[in-house]
Every structure is written in C-alpha cells, then in structure tokens.
Amino acid sequence: MFIQTEATPNPATLKFLPGKVVMEQGTAEFRSAMEAAAASPLAARLFDVPGVTGVFFGYDFVTITKDGPEWQHLKPAILGTIMEHFMSGAPVMASAGANHEQADEDGEFFEAGDETIVATIKELLETRVRPAVAQDGGDITFKGFRDGTVFLNMKGACSGCPSSTATLKHGVQNLLHHFIPEVQAVEAV
Numbered sequence: 001m002f003i004q005t006e007a008t009p010n011p012a013t014l015k016f017l018p019g020k021v022v023m024e025q026g027t028a029e030f031r032s033a034m035e036a037a038a039a040s041p042l043a044a045r046l047f048d049v050p051g052v053t054g055v056f057f058g059y060d061f062v063t064i065t066k067d068g069p070e071w072q073h074l075k076p077a078i079l080g081t082i083m084e085h086f087m088s089g090a091p092v093m094a095s096a097g098a099n100h101e102q103a104d105e106d107g108e109f110f111e112a113g114d115e116t117i118v119a120t121i122k123e124l125l126e127t128r129v130r131p132a133v134a135q136d137g138g139d140i141t142f143k144g145f146r147d148g149t150v151f152l153n154m155k156g157a158c159s160g161c162p163s164s165t166a167t168l169k170h171g172v173q174n175l176l177h178h179f180i181p182e183v184q185a186v187e188a189v
Contacts, residue, residue, distance in 0.1 A: 001087060003019065003079050003083060004017040005017070005075065009136055009163045010065070010136075012065055013064065013066075014075070015136070018060075018086055022057045027058055027139045027156070028093065029055070029155045029156060030047070030056075031053070039093060040055075040094060042081075042082070043057070049077045049078055050068075052074070052078070053065050053067050056138065058139065059134070063156040065159070107143070109146065110144055110145040110146065124175065125142055125152075129172055133158060138155055140154055140172065148184035148185060149183075149187055150173075150183055152187070152188055153189060154168075173185060
C-alpha cells in the first residue's frame with residue numbers, strides 16, 4: 001500500500017491519500033482523542049501519535065493537524081498507523097458514529113422565508129466551494145444565514161488555516177454575492 005501526502009495551505013496540517021475510499025459519504029472531524037475514541041477506530045489510533053491534535057476524514061483522504069514536532073518526525077508514525085488500519089480491514093468509523101457530519105447539520109439556522117436563498121447557498125457550496133476546499137484537505141459546510149450574513153463551519157485543513165480568512169472573504173463571499181446579491185458577508189463559526 002502506497003500512501004501519498006500533500007501539503008495544504010495550513011502549515012500545521014498535512015493531507016494523506018491512502019488510495020482508498022476513507023468516507024463513502026460525508027466527512028468527519030475529530031478535535032480530541034476522547035471524541036475520536038467513541039466514533040472512529042482509525043482516528044483514535046491517529047491520536048495515539050504524539051503531536052496529533054486533529055483528524056479529518058474526506059472521501060479519499062485523511063487530514064492530520066499537528067502541534068509541536070516537525071512533519072519529518074510525525075509522518076512515519078502517521079503513515080504506519082494509516083497503513084496498518086487499512087491493511088487490517090477494520091472500519092474507519094464505528095457504526096454508532098457513522099454519520100458524524102449530521103450532528104453539525106442539525107444546528108442550522110435561518111429565517112422563515114429564506115429557504116430559497118439557503119438552498120442556492122448550499123448548492124453553490126456543494127458544487128463550487130467544497131470540491132476546491134477538499135483539494136486542500138478541508139471542508140466548508142453551511143451553518144446559517146441571518147441578516148445577509150452566511151455562517152460556515154470550516155473543517156480539516158481549513159480550521160485554523162492562516163489563509164482561511166482570505167478564502168472566506170475573497171473567494172466564498174465574492175462567489176456567493178455574485179450569484180445571490182442578498183449575501184453581504186461570510187463568517188466562520
């Protein structure tokens with residue numbers, strides 16, 4: 001098994017491509033070992049690597065966020081953990097946590113009457129923004145819309161990325177405003 005790595009715009013985050021499907025549907029993000037322990041055997045094992053502070057699963061990639069040690073010291077242990085997990089045939093997600101993304105979607109908010117605007121925002125995010133952000137090892141999902149402001153969740157490499165503000169303000173905000181004049185601002189939550 002050969003696992004490729006790709007740099008992301010976030011220097012504290014690296015994207016690992018195992019050459020296999022990681023998440024058949026949706027995404028999953030873990031910010032602590034305790035959170036990962038109940039939901040994902042793979043994420044739990046990755047948090048055992050000293051210095052790992054975040055794990056994000058996309059369709060065909062795993063994004064790891066670190067603190068402390070340099071990547072050259074962490075990569076061998078992370079690569080070994082991912083390889084051992086996929087070679088064992090164990091599931092990426094425990095069945096109870098199989099739909100980790102859904103918990104975020106339940107908390108959506110927007111005013112009655114804005115359903116059409118929200119549907120268009122979601123379509124643009126799904127077709128134009130999320131594929132580009134996934135290339136960088138992250139994800140952006142809709143959280144809410146109120147008074148002309150779109151609220152988005154930034155996950156994986158996007159969370160805490162130095163260039164995330166520019167991505168939101170110059171990329172996502174301009175795109176959404178171009179297609180939906182009611183969108184005046186975009187904020188991360």
